[in-house]
Amino acid sequence: MKFTEYIGSQFGNPHGIIGIFCCAVMNLINRAQYRGALDSLRCSHESRVLDIGFGNGHLIQRIFNRYHCYIDGIDISPDMVHAALKRNKKGVDSGKIQLQLGNCLFFPYKANTFDQAVTVNTIYFWESIEKGLSEIFRVLKPGGSFINAVYSKDFLAGLSYSRKGFTLLEAEEIKAASLAAGFSSVVCKPLKHGRCFIIICTK
Numbered sequence: 001m002k003f004t005e006y007i008g009s010q011f012g013n014p015h016g017i018i019g020i021f022c023c024a025v026m027n028l029i030n031r032a033q034y035r036g037a038l039d040s041l042r043c044s045h046e047s048r049v050l051d052i053g054f055g056n057g058h059l060i061q062r063i064f065n066r067y068h069c070y071i072d073g074i075d076i077s078p079d080m081v082h083a084a085l086k087r088n089k090k091g092v093d094s095g096k097i098q099l100q101l102g103n104c105l106f107f108p109y110k111a112n113t114f115d116q117a118v119t120v121n122t123i124y125f126w127e128s129i130e131k132g133l134s135e136i137f138r139v140l141k142p143g144g145s146f147i148n149a150v151y152s153k154d155f156l157a158g159l160s161y162s163r164k165g166f167t168l169l170e171a172e173e174i175k176a177a178s179l180a181a182g183f184s185s186v187v188c189k190p191l192k193h194g195r196c197f198i199i200i201c202t203k
Contacts, residue, residue, distance in 0.1 A: 032191045033120050033149035034059055036198040040147045040189075043067040047115040050074070050139065052104050053122035057084025060099075063118075064091045072109070074102040104132045109139045116140075118147040123174065124156070124166040133181035137203060146183070146201040150174060155195050171197045 037059065043049060047069040051060050054073040057080075064071055071091065075081055081101050091097035102108060104119075105128060117136050126132040136146050153168045175186045183201040190197055 030120055030149075033151075033196055033198070034062065036189065036191050037118050037120055037147045037149045038062055038066065040145075040198055040200055041067070041116055041118065042145075043069045043116065045069055048072065048113065050109070050114045050117040050136075052117060052119040052136070053125075054084050054099065055080050057087040057099070059118070059120060060084060060088050060091075060097065064088065064097060068096070071097045072114070073097070073099040074104065074107065075099070076101070076103055104135060107135045107139050111138050112141045113139045114141060115144050116147065117144070118149075120149040121151065123148060123150060124168065126167070129167070129169075129174075129177050130181065133178055133183075133201075136201075137182045140203045142203055144203050146178075146203075148174065148178075148199040148201065149196065150199060151196045152194060171199065174199055 041049065041063065043063070045068050047067065049063060049067075049069055049071050051063070051071060051073040054060050054075050055077075057073070060071055060073055063069065073084065075084070078101055081099055084099050085092055088097050088099070092099070100108070104122070104126060117140060123129060123132070140146060150169070150171065153170045156166060156168050171188050175188055178186045178199065178201045183203060185202040187200045188197050189200070
């Protein structure tokens with residue numbers, strides 16, 4: 001495997017020392033998306049939020065610090081689950097944060113469980129975008145929203161490590177797939193001059 005392909009695979013499934021490093025880098029370069037996602041959430045102390053593909057738990061920590069709400073998370077990397085549990089020990093110990101290993105195509109949650117769901121830069125790695133969006137729709141309560149932070153197709157296409165293992169998507173393609181999954185409203189908000197987007201889907 002070429003080095004650039006290896007780095008790209010780490011963004012999709014971080015593991016080992018390199019995965020920890022890649023997540024730390026992502027926390028820096030994705031600042032605008034994390035801020036946009038955080039500001040798009042509408043939570044109270046009693047809200048229940050799902051973070052999909054939480055990595056090292058950076059966004060979970062920020063959500064909990066701001067809202068002190070209930071947060072569940074699912075990630076495909078055992079190393080990231082361990083790192084996120086350690087990072088969010090206070091919330092975990094309080095019983096308000098629950099994180100586990102899993103895949104967004106097969107959520108271990110009942111229908112109508114969450115007030116909000118959020119993900120940052122994971123949709124490119126889903127084996128089925130349609131199935132992932134349908135699962136998110138299923139577990140959201142009526143009126144709940146899904147906050148999906150993504151980079152533009154043009155931006156990702158210019159990166160050497162995105163040439164394998166990434167599904168490059170226009171924001172309009174994600175919007176259309178979200179509507180097809182059942183969401184009643186989908187709004188795209190550009191960030192950083194259109195280099196990335198916050199896509200808000202309402203059930």
